[in-house]
Amino acid sequence: MGIRGFYNWLRQNYGKTLVDLPDVALDEAGKPVFGDPSSPAPCGVSVDNLYVDTNSVVVNCFDLAKKNDNVGLCQAIFDQLDYIVAMARPRRLLYLALDGVVPRAKVNHQRSLRFQASHKMFALNPQNHGTGVNSRESTKVPGLLAPGTTLMVTIGEALRYYVAERLNSRPEWAGLEVIISDAAVPGEGENKIAGFIRQQQISPGYDPTTCHAICGSDADLILLALATHNPNLILLREVHNSFLSDMNPNGDTYDDVEEEDRLRPRVQSAQSQSQAKRQYPQYQRLAIAALREFLGGVLYHYPQQLPNFQTDRAIDDWIFLCCLLGNDFIPSLPALVVQRNAVSLLMKFWQEVYHRRQTYLTRANGEVDLVFLEEILAKIAKFEVAQIPRLFREDLDQYATKKYGKPLRLVWAHNPNLEFPGHPLPVGAKSEVEPAPADANRKSPLVPDVKIPATKPTVVAAVADEDGWLKCQLEPEPEEPGPFARLDETHRKELGREWYYRTRFREIKDGPTFFKALSRAYLKGLCWVYQSFYVDCPSWTWYYPYYYAPLAQDLRGMFKFTVTFDLGKPLPPLAQLMAALPPNTRSHLPRALANLMIDPQSPLIAYYPERFSMDQNGPVMNANGAVLLPFIDLARLDQALTAVYPSLTEEERQRNTLGAPCLITGPASPQVGSLRKLYAKEPDPTKRRPLKPEGGGYLAGRISRDPAYTSGMTINFPLPSSAGTPTPPPLLPSVVGDRSMRAIYHPLSSKAAAKAEARIGAQDQVMVSPPTGGGTPGGEELPTRHSPAKPVVDLVDIVAAQDAFRNPNAPQGLKAPTGLFGRGKRSQTGRGGMGIESGHGGLGRGGLRGSRGQ
Known part of the structure; x- marks a missing residue:
């Protein structure tokens, strides 16, 4: 769900919450290097669980890969994921989420975008009469990234291959648990991620010091993260080309196609120069705890200090107000x-x-x-x-x-x-x-x-x-x-x-x-x-x-x-394609369904x-x-x-x-014992067993047998080589004698x-x-x-937020309200974080450690 212009507004008004991250080290072949696990991660925070909105990664790699080169596309996806993992260095969990089928309200939005994009494609290339939305000639649009297409099925299989290969070959992956929620699982990637975090933090046994990092580009991730009321959460966001933003600082769009055409060569030139200098994107870190305090400080201080103020309740109100700004649904x-x-x-x-x-x-x-x-x-x-x-x-x-x-x-x-x-x-x-x-x-x-x-x-x-x-x-x-x-x-x-x-x-x-x-x-x-x-x-x-x-x-x-x-119920994937695609992209549908778009008697x-x-x-x-x-x-x-x-x-x-998500564990994962017991004692694939971690760590949920998994099996890359044989290319070898374990994961949900x-x-x-x-x-x-107990805030980000509020030259004349910063008593709470015991005003549910306001 997007709010147009929201991220630019955030950057202009609360830029102190954004921190540019250093590049990940590369080896001689230009591949990301994980680095020394004992040294600080490039993201600057000790991350336990890393969540990747994988659709944004796929879109970026699709633009870089050659036309119709799905092998090259998957290799680019693997490299980008290696870069993100090396940047965050998760210690417990990696969650990869692709967009699945979406609610009906979002289908209408996708339908409008696809018809509009098809119309623009025809308007900008009028000589290509077969590519317009009105054309009854089937046009092959390469790599349609939607549930139900063969490409998304292939990407889901490629991700399972990628995870198994890394768990078997990379020592830094051995202790990880990986959940893959591919396009067969209903819901948008960012909503699946936010839902998983909510489910985990209200489950018995949840560790409130768990640090979550979400990597994604959608602006609604900011609101979803704030809505969790979890201060131990950061966003890792790709820094997009700022050429248009510099030319048009208000973020307004241009009025006509001619102006867009005039600017396009300059934009493409700037982007090509940027691409020539960088092999991987640059990332920024957005500290949700710091943003929460900035927003709370602004709401608290205008026009004067507000009585009985609770930051978390004010943030809830602010999220509701943002719904009035429009989104993909209204x-x-x-x-x-x-x-x-x-x-x-x-x-x-x-x-x-x-x-x-x-x-x-x-x-x-x-x-x-x-x-x-x-x-x-x-x-x-x-x-x-x-x-x-x-x-x-x-x-x-x-x-x-x-x-x-x-x-x-x-x-x-x-x-x-x-x-x-x-x-x-x-x-x-x-x-x-x-x-x-x-x-x-x-x-x-x-x-x-x-x-x-x-x-x-x-x-x-x-x-x-x-x-x-x-x-x-x-x-x-x-x-x-x-x-x-x-x-x-x-x-x-x-x-x-x-x-x-x-x-x-x-x-x-x-x-x-x-x-x-x-x-x-x-x-x-x-x-x-x-x-x-x-x-x-x-x-x-x-x-x-x-x-x-x-x-x-x-x-x-x-x-x-x-x-x-x-x-x-969610729509079946092919039904969503029928509801969202214009007729000229019907080649991604089975022939019987495609004919329903063009048959006059349909x-x-x-x-x-x-x-x-x-x-x-x-x-x-x-x-x-x-x-x-x-x-x-x-x-x-x-x-x-x-x-x-x-x-x-x-x-x-x-x-x-x-479908449902799958859980893949490395040889040293705390959940290996649960999966071994599942396959040793539960022959019925419909029966579910609870996860019971061994040796530390915690993951709530249940698991059932994966019919496609066999212990020690060989896992091949899902695409054939260029010669059309099932032998994989040399860069993507088969995983022989797989030592990872895989099961169907059944997440927790609400009542x-x-x-x-x-x-x-x-x-x-x-x-x-x-x-x-x-x-x-x-x-x-x-x-x-309900909110997690005893949360921990990252020390670097909270100190940066404190300094910004205490700065007399801070924008809008903001100062820290009592109970939010610096009049409370600090208390060390553990790894890489700190708590603030509030003396007045309270922080509401899920806020920093401390007493509630009176």
Whole structure:
């Protein structure tokens, strides 16, 4: 889940939490060297468990490998993983997570991105008529990184080979336990990682001093890490090329393809020069404990010290506020743009409401105080009235010109034949979507007696320099207010609201009912997204059924209703491909399924339109423009696919099967004894045995036999050589007499149930109970989440955060609140860390070691 511009905002405002890491040493062949285990790791922290969001590694290696060279791709993946392992030097666990099938809400986002990417590919290369989204010729897109494709199955097998080879040949790997959660396991990689950490830290026997390191590039990892309330957690993030950021410091996107084309050669040149100098990416460390204290300090000190302040509860509230900024599941409120300091604005609104109410927005187990939320929305609505004219000035001027002299009020359409594009198109209807209304408005002629200047006029001024010489200087002339700005405040508010809904939602049938449904759907989406940060997926089938968010003013007074989430089931991998891919990438599907995209008689043909609209939604939101595609009916999709499933081959059926993670242990792993007992005493592969570590270490969960594993077997690299024989290339030899052990791993999960509910009752609060049924197949029951006891914070990062707060020149004039830094008593808590005993204010659940606030 991404929040556009969020990482740039974090870097600009809290750059002290980021530390550039030194490069890992390389041998003569350019391969990473693990180094002396007794020396400090390059990441600067003693890491116990390392988690790698492997999809980001695969994407980087895919760009580096030669076209259609899957052997070279896998070798590049192995080298990159060696580099990350050498950088972190984990001592207990390595967790490799690939993206599996995702919730329905994310499928809609992937569908939009893939259709949009296919359209751009055709727009930038118009001579390639066979590569557009409208083409009925099958186009082979190399290496489609999605569950259910042959490439992702191969990468999963290659990772198992890689781990077995390293455990058998590298002494520094011998004591590791490795979990591989490949594309057959449902869920995005970062959510699987965060879920595993949550499950471990609430399990009996968990060691609270365990240090976790997550390597990944997704911005939502920051929120997921904060939501664990585990201070012994760091993020390792690749440093991306900053060329565009330097040219465009606000992070805004460029308005048109021509500007993008003009900049592309310079970007590619800078990237090629960077690639020539570096064989492996540079990484940064983000200390979650330090970020937590920075955020807590900002929230605590504005405009004055807040009473009864608890950092962890404030962080929970801050995560909920970030849900309003838009993500892969719901759009942002129209006035909130991260690049225009929306995060800081929401923090200010929260502080004002908290200072008056002295309560929190969120509560334990996902409860939300809706009185608090309604006050924040009221402040956003007031800001919205002033902000939207700034973001969409030209559009509003043109709309005001067209409406000049007409009643400035909403008029609801009652024509039953008018379709509202926020809902799925009726199957069988002709799917030729007209251009987006916003585009039509831009092309509409203006009323002749109103003049809107296209550019800012300038005047020439004569000024004298220090030597008395006169010189010319261009100065902007004060702009004449446009048609919209000349309206009075009441009419501006009404016309801005009318313009937003007319251009975003077109004709609206039954206005009051529409606003009620829209607002409730958005509030339900906020609950779904917030819940996903703390527990397993609330619902695999829920999705937001509109392209745009409502205005904040229309969310007020919409809280008296009950929301329930049906947990549902993940889509099969091939069904997700059908739901997300455009027709020109159908070569990654079995032929019987691919034909459903192009056959005129197909029951699904309406979901693959030959023409569709992309509403760029204004200059600031250019990159997040809405792709106006019909939403797929999952029931109809399942019915159509069920009819063709019998024609699949055995290999295709395997690709369409969901799986579970596997646990691979080295010869010196504490879990070797558990696996040996499993294979010695449990012949039934359906029976599960608990893990019982020997000789130190702890891993919670259960295991069952892996039918594909045999003790001492030979493990071959899964791809043939270039000659087409099963003999592996010399660089990737077979593992003969495998000494590692492998089993199916069944993780822990939350308390079992069938629904996650969000209730808004007489006390004006939403209760989102923990999702039940466990998002992970075969999970074991656990009590609801609570924070780990006696956490330890890395000494280097916490001292850096202290110094930043104590610095009188620190940005925004921040100083450490009592109980967060330096007025408490330090106490040594063990390896590489420290605790702070709070004297006042408390740190809430899961905070630094110390007493709670009084």
